[in-house]
Amino acid sequence: MDILITGILLGGTYALIAMGLNLQYGVARIMNLANGEVLVAGGYFAFIAYTSTQLSPVLTIFVVAPIAFGLNWLIYVLMLQPLVSRAKNRGQLERDSILATFGLSFIGVGLMLSFFGGDYFSYSFLAVPVELLGNTYGANRVLSFVMAVVICGALYLWLNRSRAGLAIRAIATAPASARLVGIDVKNLSALAFALGGAVTAVGGALISTYLTLDASTGVVFTLKALIIVIMGGVGDVRGTIVAALLLGVLETVVASLLDPGLTLAAAYVMFLGILLFRPQGLFGKKVT
Amino acid sequence: MSLTGTDTRNVLLATLGFGVCALLPFADTGYWLGLGVTIAMFTALATSWALFSGPTHYISLATAAFFGVGTYVTGLGIETLPFWALVGLAGLIGAGLAALVGLATLRLSGVYFVIFTLGLAELVRQVITWVQNNTGQKGLYVLTDLDEAGIYWWLLGLCAAVFLTGWLIGRSRLGFALRIIGDDEIVAAHSGINTARAKILLFMVPGAVAAMTGAILAPRYVYIEPSLAFAPILSFQVVIMALLGGASRLWGPVVGVIPFTFLLETVSSNFPNQTTLVIGVAFLVIVYLLPNGFVGLLDKVLHRTKANEVT
Numbered sequence: 275m276d277i278l279i280t281g282i283l284l285g286g287t288y289a290l291i292a293m294g295l296n297l298q299y300g301v302a303r304i305m306n307l308a309n310g311e312v313l314v315a316g317g318y319f320a321f322i323a324y325t326s327t328q329l330s331p332v333l334t335i336f337v338v339a340p341i342a343f344g345l346n347w348l349i350y351v352l353m354l355q356p357l358v359s360r361a362k363n364r365g366q367l368e369r370d371s372i373l374a375t376f377g378l379s380f381i382g383v384g385l386m387l388s389f390f391g392g393d394y395f396s397y398s399f400l401a402v403p404v405e406l407l408g409n410t411y412g413a414n415r416v417l418s419f420v421m422a423v424v425i426c427g428a429l430y431l432w433l434n435r436s437r438a439g440l441a442i443r444a445i446a447t448a449p450a451s452a453r454l455v456g457i458d459v460k461n462l463s464a465l466a467f468a469l470g471g472a473v474t475a476v477g478g479a480l481i482s483t484y485l486t487l488d489a490s491t492g493v494v495f496t497l498k499a500l501i502i503v504i505m506g507g508v509g510d511v512r513g514t515i516v517a518a519l520l521l522g523v524l525e526t527v528v529a530s531l532l533d534p535g536l537t538l539a540a541a542y543v544m545f546l547g548i549l550l551f552r553p554q555g556l557f558g559k560k561v562t
Numbered sequence: 563m564s565l566t567g568t569d570t571r572n573v574l575l576a577t578l579g580f581g582v583c584a585l586l587p588f589a590d591t592g593y594w595l596g597l598g599v600t601i602a603m604f605t606a607l608a609t610s611w612a613l614f615s616g617p618t619h620y621i622s623l624a625t626a627a628f629f630g631v632g633t634y635v636t637g638l639g640i641e642t643l644p645f646w647a648l649v650g651l652a653g654l655i656g657a658g659l660a661a662l663v664g665l666a667t668l669r670l671s672g673v674y675f676v677i678f679t680l681g682l683a684e685l686v687r688q689v690i691t692w693v694q695n696n697t698g699q700k701g702l703y704v705l706t707d708l709d710e711a712g713i714y715w716w717l718l719g720l721c722a723a724v725f726l727t728g729w730l731i732g733r734s735r736l737g738f739a740l741r742i743i744g745d746d747e748i749v750a751a752h753s754g755i756n757t758a759r760a761k762i763l764l765f766m767v768p769g770a771v772a773a774m775t776g777a778i779l780a781p782r783y784v785y786i787e788p789s790l791a792f793a794p795i796l797s798f799q800v801v802i803m804a805l806l807g808g809a810s811r812l813w814g815p816v817v818g819v820i821p822f823t824f825l826l827e828t829v830s831s832n833f834p835n836q837t838t839l840v841i842g843v844a845f846l847v848i849v850y851l852l853p854n855g856f857v858g859l860l861d862k863v864l865h866r867t868k869a870n871e872v873t
Contacts, residue, residue, distance in 0.1 A: 293790055305673060307680075357849070369619055372676055373805070376798070377845025382840030493794075497681045504674065531575065533692050543683050549666050549674060 277526050284301075284409065284421035285522020287481050289426055289515045291495060294474030299445045300509030301466035304354050305368060307375040309499055310492030311382030312342060312471050313512035316478030317487045318386065321395050330419065331483050337444065338479050339472045346471025350494045379492065386489040394488045414483040421480055425473065430511050440464055446509035473497075485538070496537065501545045506557075513557045589713035590865050599782070601823050602647065603719035603775055606724050607796075607813035608804040610771035611729050614764050616809035617737075618743035620672050622765070623797040624663060625772045626683035628656045630792035632776025637702035637786040645706065645781075649716070652777035653770040660769025664762035679797075687792035694788070706781040716778045725772055728812045731767075736760060763787055795841070798825070802844045808857025819858045 291313060298306045316338050323329040323337070357374060361367035433439035445459055445466070446450045453459050481487075502521055506513030521541060540550040565573070566700050586598045606627055615622055621688040664684065667675040693699075708716075731737045739760045742750040751757050780786060801823075807818025822844070829840050850860060 305676075306723050316604070353846075363620060369621065372621055372673075372855075373801075373845050374849045377842045377849065380798070380838050380842030380845065384836060384842055387838060388835060399835060493680075494684075497677070497684075499682075500677045504677070534694070535688055535695070535791075536692055538681060539692075540683055543682065545678070546666060549670065 276532050277323075278523060280411065280415075280530075281523030281526035282519055283415045283419045284526060285519035286422040286426075286468070288522050289424040289476055289518035290477040290480070290500060291474050292499045292506070292518050293426060293429060293511065294472075294477060295496075295499040296503045296506070296509065296511070296514050297470030297473065298465045299503060301442050302350065302463040302470070303358070303364075303367060303449065303528050304350070304371045304467060305375065305382060305500075306467075306470070307372060307496055308379035308382055308492075309471075309474055310494065310496035311318065311379050312346070312474045313478035313495050314386065314487055314490075314492045315382065316342060316475030317482030318390060318395070319475075320479035320482045331479050332417070335421070335476045335479050338475050342475030343468045343472040345462055347468035349471075350467040353378075354497065355460070355464070366452070379496070383490050383492065386446075390489060394486045395482075399522070401451040412484055415436070418480040418483055422477070426511075426515060429473070433511060438462070438465075443509070497538070498541055501541050501548075505544065505548045510557055516557075570573065576725060580718060584715065584718055587714055595714060595806060597823065597827065599714050599717060599779075600827075601819060602714060602721055602804055603779060604800065604823060605816050606717060606720045606771055606775050606818045607748065607768075607800045608767040608807070608819050609721070609728065609812070611725050611800050612804040612807075612809035612812075612815045613724075613731065614761075614768050615804065616811075616814075617740040618761055619744065620668075620761075621676050621801060622679050622768065622859045623676065623794075623801065624660070624679035624682045625724075625768070625797040626792055627679075627686050628659065628772035629776035629796055630683060630686060630690075630788070631659060632654060632773035632778075633780040633783065633786050633791040634702070634776075635773070636777045636780035637704050640704050640706065640780075642824045645708065649774050652773040654772025657766040657770040659760055659773075660766045663769075664765040668761045668765065669758045683792045683794045683797065687845050690792075691788045702786045704780045704784060704786060708781045710782070713778060713782055717775070720771065720774055725812065727767060731764070732812070736763060740764060749754045751827050768863065798841055800842065802848065805848045806844065806852065806855055808855025810854065811857050814855055814857040 294312075295306060295309050298304050298309070319338050319341075320331040320334045324331060353374060354371060357370045358367060361370060422515075433443060439451070441457045441462055443467075444455070444457055445462055449456045449459060471499045478487075484549060498521065502517045505520075506515070506517035521544060524540050524544060528536050583598075583602075607629070611622060611625060613621065632655075635652040635655060636648045639651065640760070663678065667678045724838065731740075739755045742753065742755060743757050743760060746775055747757055753854075776791070783790060803818040804815040805818070805821045806822055807816060808814035826837065826840065830837050847853070854861070
């Protein structure tokens with residue numbers, strides 16, 4: 275029970291990060307491998323804000339989100355859109371975007387290393403116990419989870435109820451046909467990419483309240499987010515959330531019962547299962 | 563199998579080139595030989611990488627995983643088996659692992675493959691660390707009487723084998739099938755090519771070569787531990803070198819290996835903290851400025867001069 279709740283709490287934040295990636299990959303068609311660095315940057319921001327001005331991470335995210343949105347929008351328009359327009363087919367875009375975002379990822383790590391050094395960073399925010407169903411958990415974990423649920427919920431409603439959300443889902447389903455019904459694919463893709471970056475950075479700010487990060491941990495989060503997105507199905511919000519919770523629980527089970535050093539192995543086992551049995555994702559329809 | 567005049571000329575030139583390279587240890591046994599070992603190592607890794615990724619366009623980041631497995635084969639077996647047997651064994655294990663990874667991912671789209679290989683080195687590292695923690699073992703000592711020159715010759719031999727394999731694959735039915743897959747996978751499948759099988763077979767080549775490279779280089783490290791043997795950065799360096807040179811030709815990657823090795827050498831000795839930044843910029847240069855590598859650039863220039871001659 276204890277493990278299950280800790281896992282769900284962790285999974286909530288994973289869901290947020292994976293939602294960010296899913297917006298970028300599902301809509302903007304960019305497999306963003308620099309996603310983890312955006313997350314770590316968000317974490318750094320929260321860390322600096324808290325240690326220098328005692329600004330609570332809950333408030334920091336309102337600063338982090340617009341900055342990350344703007345930066346990601348610029349990255350998309352300046353660097354990734356040219357790749358989208360020059361690509362002759364989906365495969366070429368995938369290859370180009372993978373290489374370009376690898377470049378961005380390494381540059382991100384390099385910049386953070388030179389500004390902040392390679393040390394781990396952590397701060398103590400709301401490190402008080404909270405009692406839930408007979409066990410105690412860190413208040414920072416619970417708060418992060420609640421924030422993640424709120425943000426995921428808002429995104430879900432926005433995607434499913436608003437006009438822009440409908441257009442974005444249309445692009446995710448059929449980018450070529452979306453243009454035919456008068457959807458501005460170019461601008462909305464940029465919007466979705468920027469939004470995805472903002473969501474990820476917020477996830478980073480939240481996760482930094484209870485996990486220790488350093489400049490080069492980004493890739494681990496990228497990998498986990500990718501596994502979640504593939505497991506949940508590209509462009510599928512519901513699947514992403516279920517997959518994120520599953521990964522959170524599985525990781526916590528492995529970490530507490532087997533060895534904390536094997537969490538990535540746990541994620542891989544899950545990934546392998548998906549690849550072998552349901553490559554179309556948990557709720558995806560079989561492609562014939 | 564018959565050799566045309568150009569083939570004979572190429573074989574002679576290649577043999578001559580390798581002969582000259584093999585003389586390096588007699589000229590210098592310090593800095594330049596060290597650099598020679600690095601270049602030979604990356605030549606073997608990048609050329610075998612391009613053998614797979616050139617025709618299939620799949621980006622493999624598994625090099626570090628296979629390399630690490632190779633170093634561990636030497637590390638564990640050096641007390642009981644002769645060195646040459648360990649190198650061969652590493653090759654077999656590498657090929658076997660590559661086949662397993664290929665079976666799981668190469669039947670699906672390329673993205674799954676990239677993601678799977680991205681974390682592969684880290685995965686194997688975690689598992690080995692866990693096993694070591696549970697058995698109370700820490701690192702491994704590899705003590706041999708193999709010196710730097712010996713390692714260099716071993717690597718050079720491996721490079722020669724890689725080139726020969728690449729050349730033979732290019733002439734075989736498999737090579738022909740792969741060229742069709744590279745052009746259009748659907749067409750390939752419709753003309754009766756088992757695309758998954760061809761890709762898996764081909765992926766075993768870089769798997770085996772990377773493991774053998776690791777096995778050969780293990781004596782250079784003397785002391786092997788997981789974080790050293792499975793450094794993920796190796797995979798990225800190989801990708802950059804191969805693509806910088808150009809993966810469309812057998813000799814393409816070498817053209818990328820040599821300048822990039824010098825560049826990294828200079829950067830890491832002068833600005834040791836900026837290597838990640840350099841790697842990042844290199845990726846962007848490949849995507850935006852040199853999409854087909856130096857080979858592509860050369861082709862373009864040659865094409866232009868030829869067109870000018872005609873007019």
